[in-house]
Amino acid sequence: MDLNTLAQFLVVARLEHLSRAADELRVAQPSLSRTIARLEAELGTPLFDRAGRLRLNDAGRLFREHAERALGELDAGRRAVAEAAGDGFGTVRLASETFLTFTAPLAAFKRAHPSIEVELRQTPAGEMARALRAQEVDLCVASQPVLADGLASARLLDEPVWVAAPLGHPLAERASVTVPELAGEPFITARKGHWQRRLLDRLFAARDLTPRIVCEGDEPGAIAELISAGLGIGLVPGIARRAAFQPPAAWIAVDDPDCRRALTLYWGAGARLSAAARLLRATIAEWDWTSGEPRA
Incomplete structure (x- = not known):
């Protein structure tokens, strides 16, 4: 072998x-x-x-x-030796479902540590445990639980998820809406497996309802643009309301305590993180997601 x-x-x-x-x-x-x-x-x-x-x-x-762990340990060993021999921090690998949320902390990290190379991988949450176990990545951030043994985690953000609707939509003047009131509305959402789609399906299934999906895709920015253009409504995380650039839309609260997302940082509990990975973990964990700035 x-x-x-x-x-x-x-x-x-x-x-x-x-x-x-x-x-x-x-x-x-x-x-x-x-x-x-x-x-x-x-x-x-x-x-x-x-x-x-x-x-x-x-x-x-x-x-x-076992094969993933074995090859992952060998790769980690090679990286550790390269880091020691080069007297530098090397490379850090981060996986996430989307990187729109991380533009500010990643930019701050790169400014503080310009010699560190950051590798970004867009990864479904269902693949994250395997990628961490195989040490293909150092850190993962998910908007849905990653259920697996041997992972350590830090909660980054717990926030409400809103319904975004085009301006002029019948719901646009509402302060809040119930899930049954959304039945029959055309939804623009992400593909199956993405946290927004799983949340949408879960909210409707809890009431024996099925959402009417008219468009599904992989680009959150495109989803927001399509909602603004009047093609439908969609679930949008609260943090998106603080984005510097966002298409015009109405934001309506969902009258359901489960209409939330939890952003969580994961890493291997038994893995030896490189200096670069430890620095990025600290930057992300200590970021103030409400203000969009590092914590004082």
Whole structure:
């Protein structure tokens, strides 16, 4: 069993598709298939179910966790040595569902530490635990819970989520609205998996309702523009009201205590964070999200 075998196994495990994995790895599919077969023979058990579509089985999921940690530790070791040898802070890797929220703290961090390279990765919340466990990233920020063992966290912000509506919309003059009153309204929202979509679905499902979605996308800025243009309404976090540039819209409170989001910073509880990662963690954790400035 060598490092290349482990790396190839992790790609196959992630994609659960041999030909796509072979394309990503730029190897021949028969060669990749033989590599996986040799690994299974060495471990003495299949790692995938092959009835129909390739699926990672229980043994494969168990082995994947160990393989991710092993390769992650090796990469962390290489980074630690490079950091020590270079007598500098190196690189820090941050994953988030969106980076619109982080423009100000990241800019402040870069001004304070210009020699540190910051790598940003847009990552769904469902992938964050695996990325931290594999040490593909140092820090993650999510607007929905990341439920996994071995993670440490710091709550950054807990805020209400509002309904944004076009100016002139029948709801625009309202101070608040209930979820049933939103039934039948055209919603512009993010794709499934994003925190805004999960919150929307959860609020409606609690009342046996289904939101009427007329547009779903991945760009929060575009969603706000489409709402302002009159194509529908949408859920928008309170922090967006303090953005320097935002399309004109009416903000209406939702009369439901669950219509909130919690912004949370995560990192591996047992991971040795680099100096760069510790500095960025402190910058983010100590940021005043209400004023948009560092805490005094």
